[in-house]
Amino acid sequence: MTAPRLSLSRRLRRTPFSDGVEAAGVKAYTVYNHMLLPSVFRSLEEDYRHLKEAVQIWDVACERQVELRGPDAGRLMQMLTPRDLRGLLPGRCAYVPIVDETGGMLNDPVAVKLAEDRWWISIADSDLLYWVKGIAHGWRLDVLVDEPDVSPLAVQGPRADDLMAEVFGDGVRDLRFFRFGRFDFMGRDLVVARSGYSKQGGFELYLEGCDLGMPLWYALMEAGRPWDVRAGCPNLIERIEGGLLSYGNDMTDDNTPYECWLERFCNTDSAIGCIGRDALLRVAKDGPVQKIRALEIAGGPVPGCDRWWPLTAGEQGVGRVSSAAWSPDFGTNVAIGMVRVTHWAPGTELTVQTPEGPRVAVVRERFWA
Numbered sequence: 001m002t003a004p005r006l007s008l009s010r011r012l013r014r015t016p017f018s019d020g021v022e023a024a025g026v027k028a029y030t031v032y033n034h035m036l037l038p039s040v041f042r043s044l045e046e047d048y049r050h051l052k053e054a055v056q057i058w059d060v061a062c063e064r065q066v067e068l069r070g071p072d073a074g075r076l077m078q079m080l081t082p083r084d085l086r087g088l089l090p091g092r093c094a095y096v097p098i099v100d101e102t103g104g105m106l107n108d109p110v111a112v113k114l115a116e117d118r119w120w121i122s123i124a125d126s127d128l129l130y131w132v133k134g135i136a137h138g139w140r141l142d143v144l145v146d147e148p149d150v151s152p153l154a155v156q157g158p159r160a161d162d163l164m165a166e167v168f169g170d171g172v173r174d175l176r177f178f179r180f181g182r183f184d185f186m187g188r189d190l191v192v193a194r195s196g197y198s199k200q201g202g203f204e205l206y207l208e209g210c211d212l213g214m215p216l217w218y219a220l221m222e223a224g225r226p227w228d229v230r231a232g233c234p235n236l237i238e239r240i241e242g243g244l245l246s247y248g249n250d251m252t253d254d255n256t257p258y259e260c261w262l263e264r265f266c267n268t269d270s271a272i273g274c275i276g277r278d279a280l281l282r283v284a285k286d287g288p289v290q291k292i293r294a295l296e297i298a299g300g301p302v303p304g305c306d307r308w309w310p311l312t313a314g315e316q317g318v319g320r321v322s323s324a325a326w327s328p329d330f331g332t333n334v335a336i337g338m339v340r341v342t343h344w345a346p347g348t349e350l351t352v353q354t355p356e357g358p359r360v361a362v363v364r365e366r367f368w369a
């Protein structure tokens with residue numbers, strides 16, 4: 001059986017790097033923020049091995065920016081998140097849960113503080129722009145909110161520093177985690193941060209405008225030759241091992257940050273102004289009734305997880321698996337799920353209902369990497 005194809009049109013946006021991605025032989029895409037996001041180049045496992053050993057260039061232009069600009073930008077940013085941002089200086093990034101008035105997760109972006117009065121919210125897959133515009137307008141805030149023409153490109157893998165130093169000089173090596181600097185590329189300033197959606201280390205470059213997309217892509221590809229650079233993309237296996245959550249897969253607006261194991265990014269006591277603060281104070285007091293957990297699924301490689309797989313204990317439903325893949329390095333299926341409080345203790349044996357039948361799933365203390 002051949003799988004049906006996805007019809008392309010302008011609503012499914014290309015990126016400034018799409019020509020390079022196609023030339024590199026992309027095998028599969030997913031859709032993220034109405035934009036193409038590559039998901040496989042050679043195979044999931046070959047891409048995984050190469051990411052852990054070399055260096056890859058990722059077209060992550062689908063991580064769109066919501067820009068806040070104006071005197072109330074900082075105030076608006078704090079209204080969106082329970083993470084206390086008062087100590088965050090310009091030049092820094094922060095992973096921030098975004099919650100609605102019920103404390104439900106609307107997105108889990110990286111906030112980039114460009115200046116006191118200018119922020120980029122580098123969003124995961126949900127239309128956050130409309131929520132932010134609604135709040136800015138409804139509260140009559142003095143701030144402009146829009147989606148600028150900014151396209152992130154990631155350089156990820158153990159040789160990322162070596163590659164980046166070839167293009168931008170040794171100064172990039174001094175960037176610390178979740179900080180950014182401005183670096184010249186063909187006479188244009190690029191925001192370059194040490195961040196990215198893998199645990200292998202690397203950078204994200206925020207390209208403003210489209211015209212330098214392919215020159216930047218090829219400059220990085222050329223500079224990376226000595227280290228076998230390839231086009232790559234966020235890798236399902238590697239991100240599950242590292243416990244990097246995927247909004248829309250692992251959590252939705254039905255979940256609070258506490259359920260998502262994101263309490264380390266919540267300062268609900270001190271995040272004054274956060275719209276979901278009262279709701280979160282209530283759930284923090286009682287504690288969540290379910291929580292994201294790492295799970296190991298027994299047996300050989302599981303099929304792709306394109307819907308929630310029920311987790312059961314006997315006849316009782318106790319949660320769901322939302323992401324799963326075979327890990328070559330750990331010789332088991334690694335998975336992310338949401339498990340009820342009664343069954344989330346490490347070591348608990350559950351049953352996961354995969355499309356190919358039931359399997360044993362064991363709750364783990366932590367993720368793999």
Ligand code: THG
Pocket residue numbers: 063094095108109110122123124125152178195196197198204243244245
């Ligand atoms: N980079 C940028 N934008 C993004 C992503 C990114 N937008 C979409 C998506 N990824 C948002 N989700 C995440 C999830 C995890 C992390 C970043 C964005 C992440 N987490 C680290 C961790 O969990 O180890 C570190 C968090 C911290 O300690 O602050 O990096 O990848 N621009």
